[in-house]
Amino acid sequence: MDAPAAAAAAAAGKKPFRAVIVGGGPVGLTLAHTLAQANIDFVVLEARDTVFADEGASIILYPGALRIYAQLGILEAALKLSFPITLLRIVNPDGKLARETENLKLVKELHGAAPQAFHRQALVKMLYDTLDSGSQKNIHTGKKVTDVQSTSEGVTVHCADGTTFDGAIVIGADGVHSKTRGFMRNLALQAAASDPSVKVNPEKPYTASYRCMWGNYPADPNEPSAGENHDCHGPKLSSMVIYGPERSWFFMYEQLDAPTQARRDYTAADMEQYAQQFAEMHVTDTVQFKAVWPRRTNAGMSDLYEGTVAHWHHGRVVLAGDAAFKVTPNIGWGYNSGAHSAVVLTNALHDLLYARDNPTPTTRQLAEAFERYGRERREDLNMVQTLSAFTTRQHAWPATSGGWVYWLVEKLMNLIPSIETFLITKIATKVQRTGRVLDFVRFGEDPCKSATVPWTYPYPTKG
Template identity: 30%
Template sequence: MGFKAIIVGGSISGLTTALLLEKAGIDYVVLESRDIAPPVGASLGLWPNGFRILDQLGIYEQIMEITVPTFKTYMLSRGKTLARPAPDEKDIAKETYGYSSCFLDRQYLIQILHKNIANKDKVLTQVKINSIDQTDEGVTVTCADGTVYTGDVVVGADGVHSFVRGEMWRSMEKDDPTLLPPGEKTAITVTFSAMFGIAKDVPGVEAGGVYMAHQEQSQLMTVGGKDGRCFFFIFKRLGKVYTAPDLPKFTEADRDQVAEFHRNHKVNEVATFGNIWDRKIIGTYLPLEESSFTKYAYKRIVMIGDSIHKPTPASGQGGNGAIESAAVFANLLVRALARHKFCKEPHLSLDDAVGISEEYSTMREARMNELIKTSHVMNEYSLWPAHVLSLVEFVLPLIPSSLAQMGMKDMLFAPLAGGPHVEFLPLPQKKGQWADMVAR
């Protein structure tokens, strides 16, 4: 028996990790508590920093078959159009990094990741975990049905309300109660809420169009996908900051109340939110959880994705950040196992596991804190009171589109330059201003 990774969670972060390990020839098992790719109605923005890694995994073309580049941005304030894309609007993302930004059903990306895993028998569903225990020799995962899985590391990819994170904390407190940083258990906060969903054939929504419609203290965002797909969002400020474990929950009645309040608000030059709502396939209203954890790993447990770093959707870096983290973990693991292969040791020593954990934590905490902060600021700056709306309505039409594009490039695209790549897979032949390429 050689090295084995146990991945808990079969969504984007978990399946990306699985595909990376499979490409590296590393044994693994995925334990998912539900089915793969359930139709929950969520959309996903893919940005160049995520796309580059997915391209290395060989699935870029498959994704582009079901989506379109999104770079034509319209802006409205209280029903008045303030900005439209120029006839020769440039795709800044593609010009800068070699990849466009795109929107698609989150479910579809998960399906593509799963389809490209060769050993699907390693992806197990409907698995409920009872406990995770670490020793100097390895890690043991015990399931509700009595099944036990043993391995060298556990990857926690099980979402914002992560069971693995709780087991990591339990392990830390068992070893030394002072190891858990103060405030770690209250690190999830909620400042904003969001209505999100998917509709079909909404008037005035063109494929690849992005529509930012502002009302007082709220923003309605609509993105046109392929074949009439329409991804919609309503961002709202809640009026206070909630802290875990006392986070708000919303009902279907709350959702419908928000939808009705915005029914007559314009989302583009010809349609209102009511047109979207009447054509919806699915719609959900949720608190926007953000996290600022400081401990990303401990010994043989490594946390990835929303389980440890969750921004708001404003910058689109939730899924892309998860893909980045999967790549960084895989890079560190491949390096460590290469040393072990040279030494002919079949398993990862505790010292090496700790080394991976500490380096991963250092690299990802700094990076994700930057992206989480950017997302929060974007939400703050897009939810304007009435007097700010009036100022924007006066000033924005006076700003040249080239200057507005420069501002967008600085806020949205500059942070992407620090995205990692997969060290053990060939780099695509797409040119981009990546920090890790400039440094070479």
């Protein structure tokens, strides 16, 4: 908040507007950037001792996210860490080539930029390093949130180490197993005790039908070139390897015996056992997974939850990223969706605080802004959910009565290459073109202005 607005709030005996962001991952740090750009005060609370933990695997940025990075002034720094994905090769479990395509290059033609691949840790570090020094001081690690209290005037976030943080709102960007979502639900349950019209989310909003083990390993000059994506598709199991200049990333997918909503944590022993069932699977036409697994630098594993939380906010608490919406990772839309959510939420807050000249909005006014944010994002994400779910099942077609549909689509795409071209140009463009931008930023040039498919949300007019 700018000095005049903060002074006015102080004169009125009210605290300046501050957002408390719970979660210092990619979405939380993207929110730090968008809020800083909007001149909105914030703090980020990360439970771990660092925001640079080397976990996860790769992150793919699509053109819409690159447009956001350009508005934030961090695109050049991001591109130095990444490389474009240009080639896709798919083999059967026995190594026989099913198809090869360069259709990913169509994305650049249609939307002005190629999909860029990043190592997750490198992307997170870039997001932190490119914040100004004042914003970096607002990022606190080792802050495990234990409670969120909310009143008509603001919020107080309590941490396990005894510290508290006051603010006007809480933004839960703390992932698929979001504790903030649980605290929000508790607040809603308390309110519903006296007002039955209050909307309360189910305790477990997501369901997993697949699981995945991922990891990375050093690049080898004898392996496929950087920018190549190699898949193996089959019944119940599939794999994906993205080759980079310094390291490569693997993803091994399996359909679960039955869908589950339970949280399950996997051990190193679990991963060793899991790797054995993929040992003979070809990740390329010449390489089996048993040659990749021993070379891993690190690895992780989780069930792949899917779903959309019914209510993205209650009172002064609002959700973003995987805390609100979860998709499978095959087409890489998880972080991209979270980045666009950060933009839409920031736009709503900026409009409320500045366009309406309201530095201390009421809980009701915030609820209206949050409702707008949730409504817009759910509309955008319907197709993302559909494409992500279908792709996961097409890659590892389910052992169910309906599994033949995914098997048939896979076989037809191998036989008729134009089907994939159609899906990219006619279906996927509906997701790509709706990429959001900060509507109050009136400087900089759109890096994807060469797109042949018009953006639904063009850069704001300068001036």
